[in-house]
Amino acid sequence: MNSPYPEPLMLTNKLNFRVKFREWFKASFKEGQNVTKGQQLIKVNDIELRAQLSQAKTRKFLAAENERRAKLLLQKEAISQEEHEIATGALYETNK
Secondary structure (H helix, E strand, O other), rough: OOOOOOOOOOOOHHHHHHHHHHHHHHOOOOOOOOOOOOOOEEOOOOOOOOOHHHHHHHHHHHHHHHHHHHHHHHHHHOOOOHHHHHHHHHHHOOOO
């Protein structure tokens, strides 16, 4: 799965880093503000990650359904062994 977060950044451009940091993280405090023990300080913006997870779950569900149908059709000799293997391979790929 591709991460929306980049490889470790070189901090040569502080402005660019600040912009990217604000896109990925949300601070729940302001600079100089006192914080308390146990207070959540930063929340990761995981909208993109949640969307990717949802897509992956959907692909896995559809691949499992296609494999199940292909198995039934193979038993009725309505499809070839090769077509069943393609469906099984697609399901296998979703489990990687």
